[in-house]
Amino acid sequence: MPFEPIEPRRLFRRIAEQIAAMIARGDLPPGSRLPGERELAQRLAVSRPSLREALIALELEGLVEVRGGSGVYVRTPAPQPPAPSADSPGPFDVLEARLLVEPECAARAARRDPPARAAVAEAFARLAAARAAGRPDEEADRGFHLAVAETSGNTALARLVASLWRDQTAPLASRLTDLAVSPARRGDNLAEHAAIASAIAAGDAAGARAAMRRHLSAVRRARLAALEGA
Numbered sequence: 001m002p003f004e005p006i007e008p009r010r011l012f013r014r015i016a017e018q019i020a021a022m023i024a025r026g027d028l029p030p031g032s033r034l035p036g037e038r039e040l041a042q043r044l045a046v047s048r049p050s051l052r053e054a055l056i057a058l059e060l061e062g063l064v065e066v067r068g069g070s071g072v073y074v075r076t077p078a079p080q081p082p083a084p085s086a087d088s089p090g091p092f093d094v095l096e097a098r099l100l101v102e103p104e105c106a107a108r109a110a111r112r113d114p115p116a117r118a119a120v121a122e123a124f125a126r127l128a129a130a131r132a133a134g135r136p137d138e139e140a141d142r143g144f145h146l147a148v149a150e151t152s153g154n155t156a157l158a159r160l161v162a163s164l165w166r167d168q169t170a171p172l173a174s175r176l177t178d179l180a181v182s183p184a185r186r187g188d189n190l191a192e193h194a195a196i197a198s199a200i201a202a203g204d205a206a207g208a209r210a211a212m213r214r215h216l217s218a219v220r221r222a223r224l225a226a227l228e229g230a
Helices: 009-026 035-044 048-059 091-110 114-133 138-153 157-169 171-179 183-202 205-229
Strands: 066-067 071-074
Touching: 009 048, 009 071, 035 048, 035 091, 066 183, 091 138, 091 157, 091 171, 091 183, 091 205, 114 138, 114 183, 138 157, 138 183, 157 171, 171 205, 183 205
Parallel strands: none
Antiparallel strands: 066 071
16 A cells, blocks of 8 residues: 655644545545554554544544454444644643643642632632542533633633643543543543642742642543553
8 A cells, every 4th residue: 555654743633634535536445454553654654542542533533443352443334534624733732831831830830828728729629529429520620720821810821722632522532531531530530630720829930840740641641542552
């Protein structure tokens, strides 16, 4: 098959576009099995996590079916791929941006006066209550991070964080979250939020910055591990 090496610009999208084009041309006919992930990653000259991210995108578009323990197959009949969104960032682009922005938001929030910082404690209490009750907590998680950003006192930063969270709820990012969030990870995640909230409540800017950075780094590691193991 005429797979071509991929250059690292919008990597997962370029991988997905090449495979989608091969499906559309008939190089990969309906019902055919793609090469194994290790072989395919070598032939495309990309990492396996990047390849897996692309395969998840193709699965969501209805072009392929991922069969556990068997491989990845072109769907029968293969639908026409939708037009790609050229300006939509990938999940790891979003996480990288969050790592640049949210730790500073946490530090700024910790420097505010106690009444302003109370909003973060309240948001954490809502998140902890949702976890304790076993309720879906995506909105409470988002609410905590937005509360930190809003408490920073900088409306531009708060709007930026809100925009990044909208990107994080895109279908590809949501599917990756589903793969990455195990019960053990949910417990670690809550402890990481607690550390952020405690540092902000104490007025510890350096501690809040470090706690947010640790949390987002752990989120990124969990998603990478999910791609490796998917």
